[in-house]
Amino acid sequence: MDVSPILDPLNDAQRAAVTAPLAPVLVLAGAGSGKTRVLTHRIAWLIQAERASPHSILAVTFTNKAAGEMRARIERLLGVPAASLWIGTFHGLAHRLLRLHWREARLAQSFQIMDSEDQQRFIKKLVRTSELDETRWVPREVQWFINTNKDAARRPQQLKDGNDPARRQLIALYRSYEEACARAGLVDFAELLLRAFELWRDNPELLAHYRRRLRHVLADEFQDTNAIQYAWLKLLAGADGAPFVVGDDDQAIYAFRGACAENLQQFRRDYGQALLFRLEQNYRSTATILEAANGLIAHNAGRLGKRLWTQGARGAPLRLYAAYNERDEAEFVTHRIREHLAHGGLRREVAILYRSNAQSRVFEETFLSARVPYRVYGGLRFFERAEIKDALAYLRLIANRRDDAAFERVVNLPPRGVGAKSLEALRERARSAGGTLWEAAAAPGDDLAPKAAAAIGGFMALIERVAQATGALPLHEQVDAVLKSSGLIEHFRREKVERGEARVENLEELVSAARGFAPEDAELPPLEAFLAHAALEAGEGQADAWEDCVQMMTLHSAKGLEFPLVFLCGLEEGLFPHQRSSGDLESLEEERRLCYVGMTRAMRDLYLTYAEQRRLHGVDSYGQASRFLKEIPPELVEEVRPRVQVSRPLAAGRFRAEEPAPPGVRLGARVRHGKFGEGVILNVEGNGAQARVQVSFERQGTKWLMVQYANLEPLT
DNA sequence: CGTGGGCGGATTTTT
DNA sequence: TCCGCCCACG
Numbered sequence: 070m071d072v073s074p075i076l077d078p079l080n081d082a083q084r085a086a087v088t089a090p091l092a093p094v095l096v097l098a099g100a101g102s103g104k105t106r107v108l109t110h111r112i113a114w115l116i117q118a119e120r121a122s123p124h125s126i127l128a129v130t131f132t133n134k135a136a137g138e139m140r141a142r143i144e145r146l147l148g149v150p151a152a153s154l155w156i157g158t159f160h161g162l163a164h165r166l167l168r169l170h171w172r173e174a175r176l177a178q179s180f181q182i183m184d185s186e187d188q189q190r191f192i193k194k195l196v197r198t199s200e201l202d203e204t205r206w207v208p209r210e211v212q213w214f215i216n217t218n219k220d221a222a223r224r225p226q227q228l229k230d231g232n233d234p235a236r237r238q239l240i241a242l243y244r245s246y247e248e249a250c251a252r253a254g255l256v257d258f259a260e261l262l263l264r265a266f267e268l269w270r271d272n273p274e275l276l277a278h279y280r281r282r283l284r285h286v287l288a289d290e291f292q293d294t295n296a297i298q299y300a301w302l303k304l305l306a307g308a309d310g311a312p313f314v315v316g317d318d319d320q321a322i323y324a325f326r327g328a329c330a331e332n333l334q335q336f337r338r339d340y341g342q343a344l345l346f347r348l349e350q351n352y353r354s355t356a357t358i359l360e361a362a363n364g365l366i367a368h369n370a371g372r373l374g375k376r377l378w379t380q381g382a383r384g385a386p387l388r389l390y391a392a393y394n395e396r397d398e399a400e401f402v403t404h405r406i407r408e409h410l411a412h413g414g415l416r417r418e419v420a421i422l423y424r425s426n427a428q429s430r431v432f433e434e435t436f437l438s439a440r441v442p443y444r445v446y447g448g449l450r451f452f453e454r455a456e457i458k459d460a461l462a463y464l465r466l467i468a469n470r471r472d473d474a475a476f477e478r479v480v481n482l483p484p485r486g487v488g489a490k491s492l493e494a495l496r497e498r499a500r501s502a503g504g505t506l507w508e509a510a511a512a513p514g515d516d517l518a519p520k521a522a523a524a525i526g527g528f529m530a531l532i533e534r535v536a537q538a539t540g541a542l543p544l545h546e547q548v549d550a551v552l553k554s555s556g557l558i559e560h561f562r563r564e565k566v567e568r569g570e571a572r573v574e575n576l577e578e579l580v581s582a583a584r585g586f587a588p589e590d591a592e593l594p595p596l597e598a599f600l601a602h603a604a605l606e607a608g609e610g611q612a613d614a615w616e617d618c619v620q621m622m623t624l625h626s627a628k629g630l631e632f633p634l635v636f637l638c639g640l641e642e643g644l645f646p647h648q649r650s651s652g653d654l655e656s657l658e659e660e661r662r663l664c665y666v667g668m669t670r671a672m673r674d675l676y677l678t679y680a681e682q683r684r685l686h687g688v689d690s691y692g693q694a695s696r697f698l699k700e701i702p703p704e705l706v707e708e709v710r711p712r713v714q715v716s717r718p719l720a721a722g723r724f725r726a727e728e729p730a731p732p733g734v735r736l737g738a739r740v741r742h743g744k745f746g747e748g749v750i751l752n753v754e755g756n757g758a759q760a761r762v763q764v765s766f767e768r769q770g771t772k773w774l775m776v777q778y779a780n781l782e783p784l785t
Numbered sequence: 786c787g788t789g790g791g792c793g794g795a796t797t798t799t800t
Numbered sequence: 801t802c803c804g805c806c807c808a809c810g
Contacts, residue, residue, distance in 0.1 A: 131800080133800085158800065160800045161800080164800095182800090185799090185800080258799085262800090293799095323798075323799085325797065425795090425796050426796085427795075427802090481786095484786060486786090604800085605800065606800085607800080623798090624797080644796095647796055647797080648796085649796065650796075650797090659797095686802080687801035
């Protein structure tokens with residue numbers, strides 16, 4: 070078997086990792102060092118050189134995008150479909166397991182997945198039916214309590230209230246939430262993982278079967294795993310298994326959602342004989358950018374240790390711009406983007422990265438008036454839109470009448486005369502009977518107004534009718550039938566013009582999505598597969614992703630991406646590092662890693678900007694430059710100061726004018742040069758005959774000139 | 786049952 | 801400043 074296509078494109082470190090013996094392996098893979106390449110080539114190597122069956126491979130990632138990319142690359146590498154490999158997200162694989170073994174997992178066969186929003190609504194309802202004060206038992210916080218415990222594999226029975234009444238109440242809510250989920254046949258994201266873990270833990274024979282079968286376990290972005298994910302992997306691999314995990318402690322930026330980067334160290338303890346590989350050669354950025362990023366991240370303590378390097382060019386220095394305010398910041402960026410475009414650059418090569426979403430607004434406004442097409446990442450995705458979730462709720466009920474969350478969502482949508490009173494009566498019935506809302510609605514009783522009872526009856530008949538009539542039809546016809554007979558389309562069409570229009574379009578798009586849907590596993594009825602798909606893969610944020618646009622996103626969503634030209638904006642104390650993360654060392658270090666992630670996105674040019682004054686939540690405030698700026702080796706940074714007004718220098722000793730300055734040559738002054746045109750003085754060094762100035766010319770870029778020969782003409 | 790105004794809160798996010 | 805949520809009113 071010819072393995073050269075697998076090994077030839079690799080450097081020595083990558084090849085060592087890919088061809089490592091069948092033992093536990095930890096690959097510390099720096100940004101841009103070919104992490105995905107190592108994973109995919111390792112899989113190909115296992116199959117071709119180690120003669121592993123494709124059925125014996127399980128590779129897990131965090132996002133559907135990463136999973137899809139990995140699958141595609143393996144297929145390209147092997148030249149065959151990789152359908153038989155278990156490649157997916159933790160949640161996707163857990164879901165697959167639970168569908169296969171719903172009985173052993175003690176789940177309803179037709180269980181449905183709730184996304185976080187569904188979960189929050191569900192908890193809110195629960196808090197209300199429990200007659201608790203919503204301001205004291207904030208649904209969001211209850212949700213957090215439940216999810217963190219699930220992520221740590223803790224069920225309510227294992228929790229101690231510690232004689233704290235508040236905690237006791239939370240535990241009680243957790244317990245009743247579990248009961249409500251079980252009744253309704255609902256499973257939230259954390260539950261998928263925990264349930265899959267318990268499935269193996271509590272069924273030794275099943276576990277033994279999977280251990281025999283899935284001999285090769287691989288994990289991507291290992292620093293992002295939480296406790297339950299690692300526990301699940303460990304359970305599968307077993308103490309003498311050979312898991313292959315890839316991660317980068319310097320890119321751990323998800324502690325706030327439960328990720329436990331210490332799992333990297335824990336892995337080395339759990340697998341004492343684990344082989345360690347470091348990928349430090351970077352193929353993305355210039356040496357200058359890497360040195361700057363290395364310099365920054367060196368300020369973090371307790372790293373596993375890694376230093377990126379490149380064989381590539383040194384490249385341009387980082388550019389730092391101290392803006393007067395956030396508008397000035399946006400205008401500066403716009404100006405530089407214009408230059409980039411004028412030199413033949415593409416818009417999609419440019420990324421604007423910021424700490425928080427709110428920062429996008431000023432850029433958007435500026436780009437709008439400057440007519441620069443842009444795309445903002447984040448925001449609601451297709452399957453998260455309200456109208457889509459409404460339609461899905463109908464489909465969920467058709468698939469599973471017990472789905473209380475779906476029932477509540479649409480029993481009165483479009484309005485059919487089922488008010489809060491009637492719903493409350495139904496909930497009461499369900500509660501006293503220990504059943505579902507659907508069962509409660511079907512039961513006889515005189516606690517409902519006749520009109521409401523008739524409306525509910527009509528609603529149920531509608532669901533039954535559509536379920537009967539379309540059960541055998543193709544999925545998209547089923548969806549279409551639901552939209553039409555439910556009256557949802559009509560309802561949104563009557564809504565205030567613009568928004569309603571978009572919603573109707575989205576609903577129509579849902580039919581297309583259903584038409585184009587190809588279920589991965591044929592075991593599941595198409596409708597249920599589609600619903601699971603909608604919950605597990607929320608879809609793209611914007612349809613026209615491939616128009617040539619400037620890319621705007623938070624630092625978090627930039628992870629894994631790369632751009633020739635990057636603007637890292639809003640580098641101010643309080644904003645980045647964020648106020649709420651600058652208190653303790655742990656979170657400050659996470660912020661620093663976030664900055665590191667941002668910097669290492671840049672391939673060729675990296676701009677850093679901050680605003681001396683920023684309007685935030687309606688109030689203007691004066692900020693200090695971010696401490697991260699001072700942690701980047703100053704000799705790699707060049708300050709851009711096109712403004713006449715010059716403010717305090719960033720770091721003592723840098724950008725400092727020596728006095729006495731030659732006449733007319735002042736920091737920040739505008740000057741004209743016979744050959745280079747107009748520019749601004751950025752830096753002055755030396756004096757008298759030795760004086761040199763650094764001038765940023767509008768056309769020619771930045772140049773150092775001897776004042777003596779430059780013949781600079783001062784402009785007002 | 787829909788809407789408008791008052792109120793509070795305002796990192797980061799994938800599944 | 802702005803957005804989302806809740807409640808009261810028509």
